[in-house]
Amino acid sequence: MRIAIYCGSCGGTDPVYLSAAREAAGFLARQGIGLVYGGGNVGLMGHIANAALEAGGEVVGVIPQALMDKELGHGGVTELHVVRSMHERKQLMVDLSDGFIALPGGFGTMDELFETLTWLQLGFHEKPVGLLNVGGFFDGLLAFLDHMTAQGFVKKEHRDCLLVADNAAELLAKMREFRPPVLGKWIEDMVLAER
Secondary structure (H helix, E strand, O other), rough: OOEEOOOOOOOOOOOOHHHHHHHHHEEEEEEEOOEEEEOOOOOOHHHHHHHHOOOOOOOEEEEEHHHHOOOOOOOOOEEEEEEHHHHHHHHHHHHHOOOOOEEEHHHHHHHHHHHHHHHHHHOOOEEEEEEHHHHOOOOOHHHHHHHHHHHHOHHHHHHOEEEOOOOHHHHHHHHHHHHOOOOHHHHHHHHHHHH
């Protein structure tokens, strides 16, 4: 089993992000779960790779050639896949993983999280997607997702697909219990409702 972790290429301003990232990666490794991540050696990305390796875990990195050329690739991981584009990186990370966790990060982390969540919504995969809400980092985002749901842009069943916890053990337990909703042809139903 492997879980992809999406997280920042910097460490953020609060040390709690770094300690939680290391704790989560080490916890997964001790559970025998491989780590798939963005392949970098900087920021939270570098720390989760190192923490998983220190705990004896498998670490699979996926990095675009353009970032590898800037010497941002981690040279000590179990496997490092160098791909041509960010699109290839995201697809390969999904293909290699059995679930996905987002830690604090920036635009790239949000891009990866929402693409993976959208693919789940559309039925392109049935793998669990979770947020590790370290120090309330995602509170504002979660409130906005609730607003999107209340305004009718996200179905409640899809909103509920995003699993949330403030520690890795609780989040992993939720991911293991996750079953995707069976919504039938919800897209067609929405189109018909608009007519």
